[in-house]
Amino acid sequence: MTAASRRWADLPGPALNETLTDRSIAVVPIGAIEHHGPHLPLSTDALVAETVASAAVERAAAAGVDAWLLPTVSYGKSDEHHWAPGTLWLEGTTLLDQLVEIGRSIAMTPARTVAFVNGHGGNVMLLGWANRELHRRFGLRSFSMPASIGGAGDGHDGRPDELGQGIHAGFAETSVVMHIAPHLVREPFPPRNVPERIAGMRHIGFNGKPVMFGWTSDDFGPSGVIGDPTGANAEAGSALFAGAVRFVTEALTEIDGFEFA
Numbered sequence: 001m002t003a004a005s006r007r008w009a010d011l012p013g014p015a016l017n018e019t020l021t022d023r024s025i026a027v028v029p030i031g032a033i034e035h036h037g038p039h040l041p042l043s044t045d046a047l048v049a050e051t052v053a054s055a056a057v058e059r060a061a062a063a064g065v066d067a068w069l070l071p072t073v074s075y076g077k078s079d080e081h082h083w084a085p086g087t088l089w090l091e092g093t094t095l096l097d098q099l100v101e102i103g104r105s106i107a108m109t110p111a112r113t114v115a116f117v118n119g120h121g122g123n124v125m126l127l128g129w130a131n132r133e134l135h136r137r138f139g140l141r142s143f144s145m146p147a148s149i150g151g152a153g154d155g156h157d158g159r160p161d162e163l164g165q166g167i168h169a170g171f172a173e174t175s176v177v178m179h180i181a182p183h184l185v186r187e188p189f190p191p192r193n194v195p196e197r198i199a200g201m202r203h204i205g206f207n208g209k210p211v212m213f214g215w216t217s218d219d220f221g222p223s224g225v226i227g228d229p230t231g232a233n234a235e236a237g238s239a240l241f242a243g244a245v246r247f248v249t250e251a252l253t254e255i256d257g258f259e260f261a
């Protein structure tokens with residue numbers, strides 16, 4: 001099958017209903033339209049999620065997984081960038097309602113599985129909430145994953161000198177956009193902006209540390225960047241993108257065989 005034929009919304013409704021089975025996986029890219037510094041487009045997170053999910057659906061389908069690409073949920077929970085002109089964000093409760101209602105509609109078809117591929121760290125906790133709602137209310141198997149190699153959504157794997165703080169418009173994210181949409185990247189890149197005091201703390205931090213804290217991106221300076229985009233390049237972006245597609249493809253294969261017991 002061609003990639004286009006795996007796009008849910010390209011099929012007529014009756015054809016979709018006849019084609020899907022209880023093995024079908026509805027893959028929903030979800031991102032954000034939010035400030036990403038002076039060098040990356042507002043659409044970065046939605047663009048990365050959709051591009052990674054599209055490639056992974058194609059690969060998984062070629063390997064026998066009945067994955068289908070749904071339209072991207074572009075607006076996200078970007079309240080941390082609320083201060084920046086151009087950010088278009090939804091309240092968490094509004095976005096939760098949207099995800100639940102998309103799942104409710106998927107549950108009308110033979111498909112029993114939803115997998116969100118997420119490009120925005122600010123959506124992560126909400127997706128955990130949505131997963132349980134979709135399972136409890138509609139009996140769906142529901143999964144969420146980052147559109148990256150193991151980060152929480154934004155930033156992918158940063159450079160060591162980002163001290164694990166390359167979470168927004170830093171080296172990895174800038175490199176990936178240089179690979180997938182170079183015409184949307186503007187130079188010069190803003191300077192390194194790494195919150196080093198937080199990086200040195202044992203318990204308080206972003207991804208993986210146990211003590212969380214409330215923040216907005218302007219807490220770390222006026223650029224809206226958290227990380228270091230200097231030195232970002234398309235070659236690194238190509239490798240990161242390939243790793244992300246490989247990860248999501250493997251995840252979809254694992255989801256295909258998932259059993260509770």
Ligand SMILES: [Zn+2]
Nearest residue numbers: 044045154169
């Ligand atoms: Zn981002």
